[in-house]
Amino acid sequence: xxxxxxxxxxxxxxxxxxxxxxxxxxxxxxxxxxxxxxxxxxxxxxxxxxxxxxxxxxxxxxxxxxxxxxxxxxxxxxxxxxxxxxxxxxxxxxxxxxxxxxxxxxxxxxxxxxxxxxxxxxxx
Numbered sequence: 001x002x003x004x005x006x007x008x009x010x011x012x013x014x015x016x017x018x019x020x021x022x023x024x025x026x027x028x029x030x031x032x033x034x035x036x037x038x039x040x041x042x043x044x045x046x047x048x049x050x051x052x053x054x055x056x057x058x059x060x061x062x063x064x065x066x067x068x069x070x071x072x073x074x075x076x077x078x079x080x081x082x083x084x085x086x087x088x089x090x091x092x093x094x095x096x097x098x099x100x101x102x103x104x105x106x107x108x109x110x111x112x113x114x115x116x117x118x119x120x121x122x123x124x
Contacts, residue, residue: 004059006036019059026063030076030118031055032108045082045114049089052117060121068097069121075103076116086115 003017011018019028033041033048036055042048057067073094077086094101099119108116 002063004062006055006059008034008036009039018055019063021063024123026060026065026069026121028056028059028119028121030074030116032110032113032116041112043112045077045085046089048114049086049117052115053089053093056117056119060119063121065121065123067093069123070094070097070099070119071122072120073099073101074118075101076106076108076118077103078106078108078114080105082114 002021004019004021005011006018008018010016016029018031019026021027031052033051034055035041035051042051060067060069075086075090077083108114
């Protein structure tokens with residue numbers, strides 16, 4: 001088993017890994033819209049989603065996976081009114097991959113967080 005960290009302070013304080021690789025599987029924790037290098041987050045949901053996806057794709061690459069290996073995605077969105085701004089970003093990222101997906105409307109742990117994306121990838 002291999003654990004991957006992005007250096008986010010949340011990983012240390014909350015006791016989790018950004019990703020865990022076991023065999024042909026890569027399980028990524030939920031990713032919010034921070035740029036983890038600067039800990040800055042865009043105010044809009046589209047910008048946050050783009051940051052989420054950049055983090056996810058970088059972690060997958062570090063783990064030896066590609067975006068095409070994503071088989072499952074879960075989105076948590078804080079307000080359904082944000083969906084129209086989110087959909088184009090998700091479509092651009094996943095239109096060709098077409099993983100199984102679930103979207104939940106729920107609060108996140110900080111008020112500035114508008115979206116969280118969690119993925120599972122599997123190598124064929």
